[in-house]
Amino acid sequence: MQDEQRMEEQKRVDRMMRLIREQLGKLLQTSSGMREDIVDIRKNFWDDVTLNFEDAAESAESAASLKQQAEVLAEREHSHRHAVQQVKLLRKLEQTPYFGRVDFIEEGTSEEEQIYLGIGSMLDESGSNYLVYDWRAPVSSLYYDYSPGPAKYVTPSGSITGEMTLKRQYVIRRGQIISMFDTGVTIGDELLQEVLGKQSDAQMKSIVATIQREQNQIIRNERARLLIVQGAAGSGKTSAALQRVAYLLYRYRGSLQADQIVLFSPNPMFNSYVATVLPELGEQNMQQTTYQQYLEHRIGQSFALEDPFAQMEYTLGSMDDPDYETRIASIRHKSGASFMKVVENYVETLGESGLLFKSIKFRGRKLITAEAIEQHFYSLARTYTIPNRLKMVAEWLLKELTRLSKEERKKQWVEDEMELLDKEEYIHAFNELRRKERYTSDSFDDFGREKDMLATMIVQERFKRLRSRVKKLRFVDTQTLYRRLYEKEQASWFVEDRRSDWEAIRRLTLEQLNRGVLTYEDATPYLYMKDLVEGFQMNTSVRHLFIDEAQDYSPFQFHYMKRVFPMAKMTALGDLNQSIFAHAALGNGFDPLGDLYSKDETETIVLTRSYRSTKQIVEFTSKMIEGGSRIVPFNRDGDEPTITAAADEDELHALIAGRIRLLQEEGANSIAVICKTAEESRTAFEALEAGCPGMRLIEKETVTFENGTVVIPSYLAKGVEFDAVILYNASSRVYKQESERKLFYTACTRAMHELHVYYLSEPTPFLSQALAKK
Numbered sequence: 001m002q003d004e005q006r007m008e009e010q011k012r013v014d015r016m017m018r019l020i021r022e023q024l025g026k027l028l029q030t031s032s033g034m035r036e037d038i039v040d041i042r043k044n045f046w047d048d049v050t051l052n053f054e055d056a057a058e059s060a061e062s063a064a065s066l067k068q069q070a071e072v073l074a075e076r077e078h079s080h081r082h083a084v085q086q087v088k089l090l091r092k093l094e095q096t097p098y099f100g101r102v103d104f105i106e107e108g109t110s111e112e113e114q115i116y117l118g119i120g121s122m123l124d125e126s127g128s129n130y131l132v133y134d135w136r137a138p139v140s141s142l143y144y145d146y147s148p149g150p151a152k153y154v155t156p157s158g159s160i161t162g163e164m165t166l167k168r169q170y171v172i173r174r175g176q177i178i179s180m181f182d183t184g185v186t187i188g189d190e191l192l193q194e195v196l197g198k199q200s201d202a203q204m205k206s207i208v209a210t211i212q213r214e215q216n217q218i219i220r221n222e223r224a225r226l227l228i229v230q231g232a233a234g235s236g237k238t239s240a241a242l243q244r245v246a247y248l249l250y251r252y253r254g255s256l257q258a259d260q261i262v263l264f265s266p267n268p269m270f271n272s273y274v275a276t277v278l279p280e281l282g283e284q285n286m287q288q289t290t291y292q293q294y295l296e297h298r299i300g301q302s303f304a305l306e307d308p309f310a311q312m313e314y315t316l317g318s319m320d321d322p323d324y325e326t327r328i329a330s331i332r333h334k335s336g337a338s339f340m341k342v343v344e345n346y347v348e349t350l351g352e353s354g355l356l357f358k359s360i361k362f363r364g365r366k367l368i369t370a371e372a373i374e375q376h377f378y379s380l381a382r383t384y385t386i387p388n389r390l391k392m393v394a395e396w397l398l399k400e401l402t403r404l405s406k407e408e409r410k411k412q413w414v415e416d417e418m419e420l421l422d423k424e425e426y427i428h429a430f431n432e433l434r435r436k437e438r439y440t441s442d443s444f445d446d447f448g449r450e451k452d453m454l455a456t457m458i459v460q461e462r463f464k465r466l467r468s469r470v471k472k473l474r475f476v477d478t479q480t481l482y483r484r485l486y487e488k489e490q491a492s493w494f495v496e497d498r499r500s501d502w503e504a505i506r507r508l509t510l511e512q513l514n515r516g517v518l519t520y521e522d523a524t525p526y527l528y529m530k531d532l533v534e535g536f537q538m539n540t541s542v543r544h545l546f547i548d549e550a551q552d553y554s555p556f557q558f559h560y561m562k563r564v565f566p567m568a569k570m571t572a573l574g575d576l577n578q579s580i581f582a583h584a585a586l587g588n589g590f591d592p593l594g595d596l597y598s599k600d601e602t603e604t605i606v607l608t609r610s611y612r613s614t615k616q617i618v619e620f621t622s623k624m625i626e627g628g629s630r631i632v633p634f635n636r637d638g639d640e641p642t643i644t645a646a647a648d649e650d651e652l653h654a655l656i657a658g659r660i661r662l663l664q665e666e667g668a669n670s671i672a673v674i675c676k677t678a679e680e681s682r683t684a685f686e687a688l689e690a691g692c693p694g695m696r697l698i699e700k701e702t703v704t705f706e707n708g709t710v711v712i713p714s715y716l717a718k719g720v721e722f723d724a725v726i727l728y729n730a731s732s733r734v735y736k737q738e739s740e741r742k743l744f745y746t747a748c749t750r751a752m753h754e755l756h757v758y759y760l761s762e763p764t765p766f767l768s769q770a771l772a773k774k
C-alpha cells in the first residue's frame with residue numbers, strides 16, 4: 001500500500017516536473033523576446049518620438065508622444081520583471097514542487113479536495129486548477145494549524161469549516177520523492193527531526209515546511225498594532241518574523257512593498273545572517289538596519305556617538321571605575337519613559353525662554369547674531385508651537401540672507417574673486433548670463449551689468465551653504481541645549497522626578513558632554529529633545545516595523561520609535577532571559593511595551609518550545625535561569641554538554657585547541673569560542689590562532705557571517721547559532737554579578753549540537769545546578 005501510494009505520488013510529481021519544464025521553456029522564450037523589445041525601445045527611444053517645440057500645440061504633442069513612449073517602455077519592463085520572477089519561482093519549484101498536502105472536505109459538500117503546498121502557487125494547463133498552493137494562501141493554514149479531524153481556515157470573505165482527512169509531508173529533491181509520511185500531530189516530528197539534525201549554515205534557513213502552529217499565529221497575525229512575541233532561546237522568533245514578512249508581502253501584494261518594511265537587527269552581522277531567507281522564498285528583502293545606524297544617520301557629526309557595544313564593554317568590564325555605579329544609574333534612569341517626561345517638561349519651558357541659537361557666520365563675520373535670532377523667535381506669538389515658530393524664523397532668516405547678499409555684492413572680496421575666476425568659469429558664467437538675458441528687453445552689451453550679474457552669481461554660490469543650513473534649522477544650538485538640561489542644579493523640569501543620585505548623574509553627564517561624547521543612553525533622549533524642538537522627522541512610508549531582540553531596547557527607545565514611525569505596525573520579538581543591557585535590569589520585563597499601544601491593539605504570543613539546541617543542551621541551559629523549566633526542548637538527542645576545569649591559561653588554551661580540532665574532525669560547520677567581552681575575545685584569539693588555522697575574530701564592525709571557527713564576544717553572538725559552542729572561560733571571576741547571568745545564558749544557548757564549557761579556578765555560580773547533577 002505504502003509503495004503504491006508512493007508511486008502514485010511520484011507520478012504526480014513527474015507530471016508537475018513536465019509541466020514546470022514546459023512552462024519554463026515558454027516563459028524563457030517570451031521573456032527573452034521581451035528583453036529584446038526593451039533593449040530596442042531604449043535604443044530607439046528618441047527616434048520613435050516626434051519632438052517639436054516650435055509652438056504650444058506642437059510642444060503639447062511632443063510631450064504626449066514622449067509620455068506614450070515612456071509608458072510602452074514601463075509596461076514592457078513591468079511584464080519582463082514579472083516573467084523573471086516567474087522563472088525564478090519555477091526554477092525553485094523544479095527542485096521542490098511542494099512539501100505538504102492536506103485533503104479537506106468542506107462542510108456542506110462531499111467532495112474531497114487535495115491541497116498541495118509549496119513556496120509558490122502553480123496552475124495546471126487549463127489555468128483554472130491549482131496544482132500547488134502558495135504556503136501563504138488562506139487554505140494553506142490548514143496544514144499548519146490542524147491535525148486530521150475538524151478544521152477551519154479564514155479567508156478574507158469569512159471562515160470555512162470542514163474535515164481534514166489526510167495530512168502528508170514530503171521531502172522532494174530534484175523531482176524525486178526522498179521521503180513522505182502521513183502525520184497525526186500538527187507538523188510531524190519526523191520532518192522537524194530531520195531538518196533540525198542538520199549542520200548549521202552561514203545563513204538562516206526558511207522554515208516554510210515545518211512552521212509550527214503557534215509560529216503560524218505570529219506569521220499570519222493581521223490584527224495587532226503591536227505584536228509582542230516572547231519566546232525562549234531558539235524558539236524560532238527570528239524565523240517566524242522573516243516568514244511573517246514574506247506572508248505580509250503576499251497578503252498585501254500590490255499595496256505593500258518590501259521597502260515599507262523595516263527590520264531592526266541586533267548587529268550588522270545579523271543582517272548578513274538572515275539576508276537569504278526572503279529571496280529563498282521568492283521575495284525581496286525588507287530594509288534592514290540597526291538602531292545604532294539610525295542614530296548615526298540622525299545625529300551625524302554633532303557628537304562623538306558611543307555605540308551600544310562600547311557601552312556594553314564598559315558595563316561588563318569597568319567595575320573598578322569610580323563612576324561605575326553612577327553610570328549604571330544614569331543608564332537606567334535615561335531608559336525609562338519617566339525620563340521622556342523630563343525632556344518634555346524641559347522643552348516646554350523653552351517656549352517661554354532658554355532656546356539657544358547659533359549666529360550665522362560668513363567669512364569670519366557674524367551676519368546675523370544669535371541674539372537677533374533669539375529676539376525674533378521670542379517676538380513671535382506664544383500660541384505657535386516651537387517647531388512652527390522655528391519654521392517662521394527660518395523663513396525670516398532666508399529673507400534676511402537675500403537682503404544681506406545684496407549688500408555683500410559690493411564688497412571687495414567679490415571683486416577679488418571675480419578676478420580669480422579662471423577662463424572656463426568665466427565663459428560658463430557668461431553663457432549662463434546670456435541664456436538668462438535672452439528674454440529681457442535690454443540687450444546684453446553693458447559691461448557694468450555683466451559685472452553685477454557675475455557678483456550676484458558669486459555671492460549666491462557662497463550663500464548656498466548658509467541657506468541650506470538655515471533650511472535644516474542648523475541655527476538652533478541643540479548640542480548646548482541638551483547640555484543645559486543638566487546644567488541647572490535645581491530645575492523645574494525635575495520637580496516631579498528628583499532622584500537621590502541625580503546630582504551624580506548630572507555631573508557625569510556634563511563631563512561626558514563637555515568632552516563632546518554622546519553616550520548611548522543619552523542618544524535617544526537627545527534626539528527626542530531635538531525632535532520636540534525642531535519638529536518630528538517622521539517616516540510615514542514604513543508600514544511594518546520588526547524589532548528583533550526587543551528585550552535590548554529601552555522603553556524610551558520604543559516610545560521614540562513609535563513616534564518616528566507613526567504609520568507602522570510593530571512586531572517586537574524578544575526573550576527576557578536574554579536581556580543583556582544594563583537598562584534592561586529594571587526587572588519589569590515587557591511591561592513598558594504593554595502600554596505603548598492600547599490593550600485592544602496589543603497582542604502577545606508566547607513561544608516555549610526550543611528548536612535550536614539538542615534536548616541535553618536545553619536541559620542544561622534552562623537550569624541557569626529562573627522559570628527555565630517552562631522551556632520545552634524539542635525531542636532531539638545529542639551529547640551531554642561538558643564542563644572542564646583548567647589549571648592555568650596555558651592548559652585552558654591547550655584544552656580548547658584540542659576540542660576545536662576534534663570538532664573539526666567530526667565535521668562541524670561552525671564552531672564558536674564565545675568570550676564575555678571584546679577584550680577577552682582578543683586575548684583568546686591571540687592565544688588560539690596559531691593552533692587553529694583559519695580561525696577568525698568577530699568584532700563589532702564585522703558585517704558578514706560565515707561558517708568556520710570563530711572567536712566572538714557574547715553580545716555579538718546574539719541571534720545567531722553555531723553547531724558547537726565553546727564557552728571560553730566560565731570562571732567565577734569572569735561571570736560573577738547576577739546581572740551577568742543572562743549574558744552567560746545567551747552565550748550557552750547559541751549551541752545547536754554541542755556545548756563545551758571551560759573555566760579557570762572556580763566555576764561561575766550560574767553553573768552550580770549543572771555541576772550539582774554531575
Ligand SMILES: Nc1ncnc2c1ncn2[C@@H]1O[C@H](COP(=O)(O)OP(=O)(O)OP(=O)(O)O)[C@@H](O)[C@H]1O
Nearest residue numbers: 207210211212233234235236237238239611612719
Ligand atoms: N518551525 C521550525 N522548523 C524548523 N526549524 C525551526 C523552526 N522554528 C525554529 N527553527 C530553527 O530553530 C533555530 C532557532 O530559531 P531562531 O533563531 O528563529 O530562534 P530565536 O527564537 O530567534 O532564537 P534566539 O532568541 O535564541 O536568538 C533555527 O535554526 C531555526 O531554523
